[in-house]
Amino acid sequence: MINIQSGIPGFDQLTVSELTEGGIPEKSTTLIYGPPKTGKSIFCNQFTYNGLSNQEPCLYVSTDQGYKQVQRDMTDFQWLIQNYIQNQTIYFIDGISHLSGGKFENKNNIVSSSVSNPADLMVKVGIGTRNVYKTSNHFRSILDSLNTLFAFNPDQMVIKILKAYLRRITEAGGTGLIAYTEGITDPKTENELKSLFNNTIRLDGQHIHIKSDHPDFDEVQYFESTYTITDNGIVVNENNFKNIN
Amino acid sequence: MKETLIITSVFDRLSGGNSNKKPNENKEYTMKDYQEMLKEYKDAEAEILINIATIHFENENIPESIRTLKKAIKIYAEIEDMGKQGLVYDLMGDVNRYNNNDSSAIENYKKAYKFYFKINSDYKNEIKEKINNLEILESAGDSQTSYNYGLPSTTPSEVPTPDVPPSDYSKISKKIEEVIGILNGADTYMSYAKSEEPMEQLENAYEMSNGIGDDSAKSTLLLIIGYVSLEKFKTNDALKYFNASLENFQEIDDKKGEAVSRLLIGTADYINGDMEKVSSNFRKSIKILRDMKDISGETIAMELMNSIYEE
Structure with missing residues (x-):
């Protein structure tokens, strides 16, 4: 199994075990979740930027913020993506600007959809997946986040959307990272949600808990540590590593 | 206050x-x-x-x-x-x-x-x-018959019959687009109808909506697929899609969707020259929109009726 760099200092070292070299398993799916304002989106953006810097294209589906805001947020951490937008290494699906009623100019690799139109969103995911796949069959895919999808659609429909999304990107060779804010749905749906992923990462503002349940391994692996959000993004503190296997 | x-x-x-x-x-x-x-x-x-x-x-x-x-x-x-x-x-x-x-x-x-x-x-x-x-x-006999909603009409239609087949379909077509636009999210799916391969895109979206259980989108897409068929003057195909859409909207109890489906069925019936059905579907549609107090929807529906009867 090949792991890819996360781009989060300390994360790849934390996830080293007898079975893996650390990082995020390629072509796997990861749910990053936790309470609000604990760094989930920062993690997603850091992971995206690391991939782009290593010539790995990215399919980015943003349902919480418009693409301009995402770009600004990334600029705050000096993760400059304008060049990647121009050379079309990133394919951006903006699922929220349409709802605010603002004018949106679709470009080749920046397209508008709407969380209230999930079928359209998934059609655009299909087009986007084909688009990044043409550039490379190793790509990263971000969905930030499921919150707005849950707000606009019935829970079970969101689960179906997510299943379709995960199937589509993994079939094309993508590595998926999907964000979700804890408590948005009921506990039963939340458990169902977690069960759809190979890996889960929980951020609570201080601690990072990682659970990796990759089909290549017989056993589930657990890692945990503390983390800090710095001006350069998330840093996992190496002094507090715990491998609970 | x-x-x-x-x-x-x-x-x-x-x-x-x-x-x-x-x-x-x-x-x-x-x-x-x-x-x-x-x-x-x-x-x-x-x-x-x-x-x-x-x-x-x-x-x-x-x-x-x-x-x-x-x-x-x-x-x-x-x-x-x-x-x-x-x-x-x-x-x-x-x-x-x-x-x-x-x-x-x-x-x-x-x-x-x-x-x-x-x-x-x-x-x-x-x-x-x-x-x-x-x-x-x-x-069109609306005010006399609107309370008979749901009952089969046994009296001859009083709807004025156009003298000639639709000579200016483009005018009707524009109104159909507006009628479909009443539905939430329809503008997005209508953009597929304008693409280079509309049927392929629409069918793809239909399959997707079916897969994720988005019944409302599925029904809207059926209407748009029917609309594209109507544009190609495949009226019977269009009717098939419109009727399937009507059934779906009724199943999910989407009144507005039902009203729009009936308007499009009425339009296809008109092109087929089946004036009795035109009247019945339009009446039912207007009644639904009126009961919903959807003023803009009713206005758009009436404009479609006007463009047909004024043909």
Whole structure:
């Protein structure tokens, strides 16, 4: 199994075990979740930027913020993506600007959809997946986040959307990272949600808990540590590593 | 709350004018001043009556709403405000129209039109359109049969039959797009119909919506697929999709979707020359939109009807 760099200092070292070299398993799916304002989106953006810097294209589906805001947020951490937008290494699906009623100019690799139109969103995911796949069959895919999808659609429909999304990107060779804010749905749906992923990462503002349940391994692996959000993004503190296997 | 605010404002005026100004106790009022003040108070009284009438209407007390509006008209007649008289007749027309009393509504609108015409108001064209729409509905037998919703029609249709097949389909086509646009999210899916390979895109989206259980999108997509078929004059195919859409919308109890499906079925029936079905579907559709108090939807539906009957 090949792991890819996360781009989060300390994360790849934390996830080293007898079975893996650390990082995020390629072509796997990861749910990053936790309470609000604990760094989930920062993690997603850091992971995206690391991939782009290593010539790995990215399919980015943003349902919480418009693409301009995402770009600004990334600029705050000096993760400059304008060049990647121009050379079309990133394919951006903006699922929220349409709802605010603002004018949106679709470009080749920046397209508008709407969380209230999930079928359209998934059609655009299909087009986007084909688009990044043409550039490379190793790509990263971000969905930030499921919150707005849950707000606009019935829970079970969101689960179906997510299943379709995960199937589509993994079939094309993508590595998926999907964000979700804890408590948005009921506990039963939340458990169902977690069960759809190979890996889960929980951020609570201080601690990072990682659970990796990759089909290549017989056993589930657990890692945990503390983390800090710095001006350069998330840093996992190496002094507090715990491998609970 | 709204009532309280309005009444407060009247007492402010009675106590000497605008609440921001201190009453000028030393000012000597002329006859003209008093007449103007009186006119102002009467105008305010009529405004309050309109607000009361609106509340009666919202509480579905139609007779009281009409009675109150009539009182407002009397006041506006007294102060010779033709624009406001036109406005209140216009409102009375709306109230009657939503009470399915189309003949009274037409009468009200015609009175409103007279006033608007006299002062050359911008509203005169709007009111003319309302009159035309209602007259078409009346001639289609809407007001007599709308309460028989759901029952099979056994009487011959009174819908005017066009003399010739649709000569200007593009006009109808544009209206169909607007009708589909009533549905949430339809504008997005309509953009697929404009793409290079519309059917492929639409079918792909349909499969996706089916896969994720987005029944509303699925039904909307069926309508748009039908619309694309209609554009290619494959009317029977279009009917098949429209009927499937109607069934889906009914299953998920989406009234607006049902209304739009029926309008499109009616349009396809019209192209097929099946005028009895045209009338039945249009009537049911208008009834649904009217029951939903979807004014803009009803207007768009009527415009589609107009473009068909005026062919």
